[in-house]
Amino acid sequence: MEDLKVLIVDDDVFMVKLITRMLETLGIRSVLSARDGNEGLKAVAAHAPDLVLCDLNMPGMDGLECVRHLAEQNSQCAVIMISGEEKRVLQTAAQLAEAHQLNVLGAVQKPVTPAALKTLLEKHSRQRKAARRAAIPLLPLETVRQGLANGCLDVFFQPKVAVPGRELTGVEALVRWRDPEKGIMPPSAFLPVIEDNGLIDELTERVFELAMQHAADWARKGLDIKTSVNFSVDTLERYDIVDFIRETLRRFGMDPKKLVVEVTENRIMQNVTKPLEVLTRLRLMGVGLSIDDFGTGASSMQQLKRIPFSELKIDRAFVSGAPEDEETYAMLESSVALARKLGLEIVAEGVETQAEWDLMKVLGIDMVQGYFIAKPMPADELLLWARENSVAVS
Incomplete structure (x- = not known):
């Protein structure tokens, strides 16, 4: 100590x-x-x-x-x-x-x-x-602008595995930055600059394209899984984003059913009209919709009623400590019961211990992601990880 x-x-x-x-x-x-x-x-x-x-x-x-x-x-x-x-x-x-x-x-x-x-x-x-x-200073705005234009954005992937067998069922795409001198940098070094300077659409589109490119490459090599991509609510207020997603999927030969769009539920209430249309159109295409960080917003139930989600992602706050804390366990259990009644797939994020994993099995949660399974990794390492963990990959 x-x-x-x-x-x-x-x-x-x-x-x-x-x-x-x-x-x-x-x-x-x-x-x-x-x-x-x-x-x-x-x-x-x-x-x-x-x-x-x-x-x-x-x-x-x-x-x-x-x-x-x-x-x-x-x-x-x-x-x-x-x-x-x-x-x-x-x-x-x-x-x-x-x-x-x-x-x-x-x-x-x-x-x-x-x-x-x-x-x-x-x-x-x-x-x-x-x-x-994490004591990393923010990148200057001009560096970020140049980096976006010059391909400094990269995407890592964190496995989502089925419970109880740990079969790889999907991944979540997570943005990173490749600095020519400093190497891989976390979102904290550049994301605030992007959000504060109107660059979030450009970042979201680039991350989506990279994620679909890698997913298509995995599919050609025999790894056929779902890929989850986070979309900013600001981006989901653009009607043309549906066409962009459709065209990108077509360009890479991706089945819309292999895409899951993750939306952080505690932000979408700011202006629900445009995102509601966009998300419903995506669902009609066959794209999965995940309500991310469930339980941390002020209107979780209202969002579930309004939007045709297919997946409920339980926030780490209701996973961490649940095996020992009765109230956290009760909130986790009630979220699982609600998702079951609504026919949603359930993902628990941030699982880090054996006790938490064991509890997910007891509660009948569908999928888990977190450091107990694997950390986020580059696309080539994900393919290798899949092979080493008995996933059928040619």
């Missing part, structure tokens, strides 16, 4: 000592404490801790007010909410802290256990490592 500076904000002296001892056992040597929110804010300003464990019920400034002030001060520390209150109250407090744009690792009921602390500290360690890897 890498060394961290931790602040415990709690008026319960015994609990502070107990948590301090647990942290020391887990390898944390720098532990500070404060008796209420006011003292906690002063300690944050003076010592800049990496992590704050904040109780809800305290005299003076309570935990909810404390995290609000942390957010107003643009604090970069991670937060763990702790309390003896019932679980739903504690989780609501954690969600409130997240709404304030704080990095909330989780919520722990008292009495705090070493196992619960260890899990959240490991999560924090992974975040720090990921942040160091």
Whole structure:
């Protein structure tokens, strides 16, 4: 466990000592404490801790007010909410802290256990490592414009496998950038520039063309699977995108039934008229429609009623921790039941552990994607992966 500076904000002296001892056992040597929110804010300003464990019920400034002030001060520390209150109250407090744009690792009921602390500290360690890897500056606008014209966009593919046999049934196309000097770069290095400068249509069309080109090549080599491509809602507001998709499929000799268009459901409500026509016309062509990140938007049920989706893709937020967390499990289970009643195929994304995979089998989910199966990979590696994983490829 890498060394961290931790602040415990709690008026319960015994609990502070107990948590301090647990942290020391887990390898944390720098532990500070404060008796209420006011003292906690002063300690944050003076010592800049990496992590704050904040109780809800305290005299003076309570935990909810404390995290609000942390957010107003643009604090970069991670937060763990702790309390003896019932679980739903504690989780609501954690969600409130997240709404304030704080990095909330989780919520722990008292009495705090070493196992619960260890899990959240490991999560924090992974975040720090990921942040160091992701510390990539945005590409300049002119570089992005030139790169779009010169073929710097690339597409990686993440396998989608059937449950329980792990047969490869499809892939999701994910955009990447090939820099002549820096190599492969993630979307965080260029996507904000594209979105902020009206280039999203150009990116979407290029990614789609590349995905269909590779899918057609796989088909010629005996790998006949579905390919899912994300389409921006902005692009789906263009009536001519249907003709573009139809012509691209024709050009590469692709069966429309082998294409799945993924739409992030929490954005489509902004203007439903044009996307509704576009998506319905695509469905009439035989193209599959997937409601992506299901459950994270404010109008999931309304979208399912309005749009002829063929696939429901459950967001990672309802997969991660589901084997251990009763409420997350309940939400996952209800999403599966809803999809079943509507006759939709079900995909669980972000599956990363054996326990999560086992739960997907128990719930009868159709397909899974995530690091437990495979990371996104270039097209040639995907073909090799398919062969090595007993997929019939000539």
